[in-house]
Amino acid sequence: MxxxxxxxxxxxxxxxxxxxxxxxxxxxxxxxxxxxxxxxxxxxxxxxxxxxxxxxxxxxxxxxxxxxxxxxxxxxxxxxxxxxxxxxxxxxxxxxxxxxxxxxxxxxxxxxxxxxxxxxxxxxxxxxxxxxxxxxxxxxxxxxxxxxxxxxxxxxxxxxxxxxxxxxxxxxxxxxxxxxxxxxxxxxxxxxxxxxxxxxxxxxxxxxxxxxxxxxxxxxxxxxxxxxFPVKAGKKERPVRLGAAFVAIDETGAVFLRKRPGHGLLGGMTEVPNTDWTARQDGDTGTDTAPFDGKWHDCGTVVHVFTHFELRLTVFRSRVSRTTAAGQGVGPGWWEPEESLAGEALPSVMKKAIKQAIPDAFQPRPRAIEPMQSRG
DNA sequence: AATTCGTGGGC
DNA sequence: TGCCCAAGAAT
Incomplete structure (x- = not known):
């Protein structure tokens, strides 16, 4: 050329x-x-x-x-x-x-x-x-x-x-x-x-x-x-979507997690159970959509901004025994021990939701002070 | 061609 | 605070 x-x-x-x-x-x-x-x-x-x-x-x-x-x-x-x-x-x-x-x-x-x-x-x-x-x-x-x-x-x-x-x-x-x-x-x-x-x-x-x-x-x-410069085409407005997320905690402190589908938004990543994220403003973000019956405590809302929409996620927390949860039809997923949560394939929005329910979830676990070891 | 797809930082 | 932006690709 x-x-x-x-x-x-x-x-x-x-x-x-x-x-x-x-x-x-x-x-x-x-x-x-x-x-x-x-x-x-x-x-x-x-x-x-x-x-x-x-x-x-x-x-x-x-x-x-x-x-x-x-x-x-x-x-x-x-x-x-x-x-x-x-x-x-x-x-x-x-x-x-x-x-x-x-x-x-x-x-x-x-x-x-x-x-x-x-x-x-x-x-x-x-x-x-x-x-x-x-x-x-x-x-x-x-x-x-x-x-x-x-x-x-x-x-x-x-x-x-x-x-x-x-x-x-x-x-x-x-x-x-x-x-x-x-x-x-x-x-x-x-x-x-x-x-x-x-x-x-x-x-x-x-x-x-x-x-x-x-x-x-x-x-x-x-x-x-x-x-x-550079001149760019106008950007579109960012719509708001609403949803609810459910952080279930068992008797050991483990959190119930599941896998998202392999394609689309956050495809292949791990999540806590949550509702669809929709534009509806009529407040379908209550515990009627929870993964199982229980006492769900409202932990407040987290806001997360994606590229093409803003998500307002109402977070609920519940303390349950595994057997109780299983008996009430908790769906596919697994109980992740508290100490290994940080290593999971959790996208930021999910970490944010879990933190809302469990503020110290990703903090380094306080360990017992061990006595100094003398060598030799 | 226009949409979908994350997140955090800077101002 | 809300907006813009960052070594774009796939559909």
């Missing part, structure tokens, strides 16, 4: 900026390391890219460390129990990513000889890998000059070129503009440079244009209002 002199000039300045100002991240091979011949591990590139989909660097760090310690290779992840993967992913959100992560690991381990495909097309055929992630892995792990376009790059590109057309319709144009800038030398570092630039300089609010390596050729800065 033809590269305009202006675009090539911007590319050189951005990669040079990256050499000086790149972020050091747990999954990244920084330029000094790369200069010593260290190559990225495609498994870690893939894992980090999936975790980073719509998720902040800060949130991903601890999960990445945990996953790579627990499963150092893609084959190890492929051989893991899906439930263990969901437990490890719990709290990170967008749980289809975890389900697809496991499927993708299995495909790579069992259908690709344990090695990731090294082309965009091959990568994109795998579960959970779309346009962005395929291009990112191809560029970063395999040195392919793929056009990497994520939210950061969209912001940088739309400002450099003052793209007036709104997202997401302007995506093909943006992709073409990135492709025009993508070098054949160090395409992976160029991609990461664009993302670092968007994350640290070309920020959504109050961009630090004075520190930008390409401020002289930025159309948005020249037009004096860089914050106007």
């Amino acid at each position: 033809t590269k305009s002199p202006a675009a090539a000039d911007q590319t050189g300045k951005i990669v040079a900026w990256y050499d000086r100002h790149h972020r050091d991240l747990p999954w990244r091979i920084s330029p000094p390391m790369a200069a010593r011949g260290i190559r990225p591990d495609p498994y870690k590139v893939w894992l980090s890219e999936v975790m980073l989909q719509q998720t902040t660097v800060q949130a991903v760090k601890s999960y990445f460390t945990l996953f790579t310690a627990k499963w150092p290779t893609v084959t190890g992840l492929a051989e893991a129990e899906t439930e263990e993967v969901m437990k490890a992913w719990a709290g990170l959100g967008y749980y289809a990513r975890a389900r697809n992560l496991k499927k993708c690991a299995e495909a790579v381990a069992y259908s690709h000889g344990g090695r990731f495909p090294d082309t965009e097309e091959g990568l994109k055929a795998l579960p959970g890998i779309g346009d962005y992630t395929a291009a990112a892995i191809a560029a970063i792990a395999f040195d392919r000059p793929a056009a990497v376009l994520d939210g950061n790059v969209e912001r940088v590109i739309s400002r450099l070129n003052a793209v007036d057309a709104p997202l997401p319709g302007s995506k093909p144009l943006m992709r073409a503009l990135v492709a025009r800038m993508t070098p054949t030398a160090r395409p992976g570092d160029f991609a990461q440079a664009m993302m670092d630039l968007g994350a640290t300089i070309c920020t959504p609010k109050r961009p630090a244009c004075a520190l930008c390596p390409v401020n002289e050729s930025c159309a948005a800065l020249a037009s004096d209002d860089p914050e106007r």
Whole structure:
């Protein structure tokens, strides 16, 4: 593809900026390391890219460390129990990513000889890998000059070129503009440079244009209002849904849990029994929908904001014996001991509901003070 | 093409 | 406080 002199000039300045100002991240091979011949591990590139989909660097760090310690290779992840993967992913959100992560690991381990495909097309055929992630892995792990376009790059590109057309319709144009800038030398570092630039300089609010390596050729800065870009389509309002959740506690302090269906909202994750979440405002959030009869104590309401609706969940608590609960027809599920609740595949909304019913549920259990042991 | 799909932090 | 945002993918 033809590269305009202006675009090539911007590319050189951005990669040079990256050499000086790149972020050091747990999954990244920084330029000094790369200069010593260290190559990225495609498994870690893939894992980090999936975790980073719509998720902040800060949130991903601890999960990445945990996953790579627990499963150092893609084959190890492929051989893991899906439930263990969901437990490890719990709290990170967008749980289809975890389900697809496991499927993708299995495909790579069992259908690709344990090695990731090294082309965009091959990568994109795998579960959970779309346009962005395929291009990112191809560029970063395999040195392919793929056009990497994520939210950061969209912001940088739309400002450099003052793209007036709104997202997401302007995506093909943006992709073409990135492709025009993508070098054949160090395409992976160029991609990461664009993302670092968007994350640290070309920020959504109050961009630090004075520190930008390409401020002289930025159309948005020249037009004096860089914050106007990227232009986005209007967002829809967020409806409210109501529901009730039931925290049943047995004589040992164990909590009754069950499994959600494998697809859809919070698919494959663990939950406490709860009603459907509906838009109805007539108050069908009472104990008539409880999983079994009993004295249900109203613990109040928790509010949880999902991407496309806000949930107001009325939480009820009941102390029952297992035999009583079983006799009253408690549905499929299991009693989870209090001390292992924190390790379950509970999404944040469920932890929030359980905390509402049992405020110290996820606190480290107070332990008896043991006498100091003398050694020798 | 438009919806669905989490969560936490910043301002 | 409410809104925006974050290395998007699947359907």
